[in-house]
Amino acid sequence: MTLLVHDRYCDEIAHQVGLLRSVVTSGTDLSATVPTCPDWSLEELVRHTGGALRWVELMVRTRAQEEVPEEQVPGVEGPEARGDAAALDGWLAEAGEQVVAALREAGPDAKVWGWAGILSAGFWARRMAHEITVHRADAALAAGLPYEVAPDVAADAIDEWLQIVEYVQRTEPHDAARELRGPGRSIHLHATDTGPGVNAEWLIALTEDGVTWRRGHEKATVALRGPLTSVLLAFYRRLPLDAPELEVLGERELLEFWLERATFG
Numbered sequence: 045m046t047l048l049v050h051d052r053y054c055d056e057i058a059h060q061v062g063l064l065r066s067v068v069t070s071g072t073d074l075s076a077t078v079p080t081c082p083d084w085s086l087e088e089l090v091r092h093t094g095g096a097l098r099w100v101e102l103m104v105r106t107r108a109q110e111e112v113p114e115e116q117v118p119g120v121e122g123p124e125a126r127g128d129a130a131a132l133d134g135w136l137a138e139a140g141e142q143v144v145a146a147l148r149e150a151g152p153d154a155k156v157w158g159w160a161g162i163l164s165a166g167f168w169a170r171r172m173a174h175e176i177t178v179h180r181a182d183a184a185l186a187a188g189l190p191y192e193v194a195p196d197v198a199a200d201a202i203d204e205w206l207q208i209v210e211y212v213q214r215t216e217p218h219d220a221a222r223e224l225r226g227p228g229r230s231i232h233l234h235a236t237d238t239g240p241g242v243n244a245e246w247l248i249a250l251t252e253d254g255v256t257w258r259r260g261h262e263k264a265t266v267a268l269r270g271p272l273t274s275v276l277l278a279f280y281r282r283l284p285l286d287a288p289e290l291e292v293l294g295e296r297e298l299l300e301f302w303l304e305r306a307t308f309g
Contacts, residue, residue, distance in 0.1 A: 048200055050152035053169035054144050056197050057097075060176040061140030064093065064183055068133045072187040075127065079185055080282045086186045090132055091122040093179045094139040100168050101143040104150050108157050143172065160211050174201040181282050191273065195235075198276045199244050202233065205279065206248065206257045209306045213254040224250050224305050229298055232264035233279065235272035244272050248302075255306075266294035279303075 067086075068074070074087035081089060099117050102108070114120050119139075123131035150156070152166030160167065177193055178201070184191040193201075213224070235244035247262040248255060268275060270290040277283035278290055281303055285292055292299060 047166075047170065048196060050166055050169055051148070052196070053166075053173040054147050056173040056194070057147070057169070057176060058140060058144050060173070060180050061097075061136060061144075064090065064176065064180045065133050065136055065140075067180070067183040067187050067189060068129055068136065070187055070189065072189075074129060074132070076186050078182050080182045086183060087126065087132065089179060089182055089186070090136060093176055094122060094132075094136045095120040096175060097136075097139040097143045097172060100172055101139070101146045104143070104154070104156050104165050104168055105146040107150075107154060109155070110157050111159070112157075147172075160208065161215070170200070170204060173197065174204050177201060178280050178282065181277055181280075185282065191277075193273050193276065195238055195244065195272055198272045199235075199238075201276055202246060202279060203259075205306075206246070206255070209255055210257075224255055224302065225252055226250055227252055228265075230262075230264040230266075231299060231302060232262060232267040233275055234261070234267055234269045235275050236269055237271040250302075264294065266292065266296060266299045268292055268299060 068090055072086060075085050078084045078086055078089050084092065095114065095117070098120050099112065099114055102117050103112050119135070123135050125131055147165055147169045150165035152164060152169065154165040155163055156165050156168060157163060158167040174197075177197060181191050229250040231248040231250075233246040233248070238244040243259050245259060245261045246257055247260055247264060248257045268278060268285070268290065270278070270287075274283055274287060274289045278285060278287070283290070285296065285299065
């Protein structure tokens with residue numbers, strides 16, 4: 045598994061912020077419920093995302109060596125007025141510009157606190173690139189707008205999710221994650237639209253010692269096949285398994301079991 049370069053993550057954050065801003069200014073009702081995050085309205089989703097960008101910007105800029113409470117982050121809650129698309133758009137734009145500038149200035153190796161045991165600005169560049177990529181999908185679904193992701197970003201987002209599941213199993217075992225352990229079960233993810241020479245397949249093994257994974261084409265207990273963007277969204281629980289562009293082969297129950305239990309913690 046090879047990470048994307050630091051500048052690629054920074055570029056993608058800027059790109060995804062621009063795309064999310066286009067949802068904010070599309071005329072979509074900001075009070076609309078986000079179907080994939082039903083506890084949030086579209087405006088609450090955007091405020092969450094912009095607040096996370098500002099939180100990371102402060103930690104990276106100050107080279108924080110411990111977690112900074114969100115209440116200490118200037119402007120983290122967003123504009124005072126609710127339902128004001130222009131104000132929300134401006135606040136989000138500023139958050140995106142600031143975090144990208146801080147990450148570029150820091151470089152990937154600057155030491156910064158991180159919750160996954162990776163203490164670097166590079167961790168945050170990658171984490172926020174995928175955070176906003178997935179939440180932009182939530183916003184697009186709420187607004188009924190099309191959604192696509194660059195193949196390198198989509199594949200790396202799946203890699204990162206699997207690494208997070210591994211980390212949680214090692215450090216924060218809980219009942220749902222513990223239930224994933226067991227012999228002789230595996231999941232194969234297979235993107236069907238990436239072309240020859242592009243490795244966009246994964247084998248996830250559920251073992252007695254925990255989850256392991258690798259890129260590659262291998263037989264498994266269950267396989268999820270479809271376009272890479274759709275596989276990404278299904279794996280992040282943003283697209284139902286019975287979506288017409290997806291195909292599930294083998295023991296569907298195991299894939300459903302995984303999706304219910306593989307979480308951040």
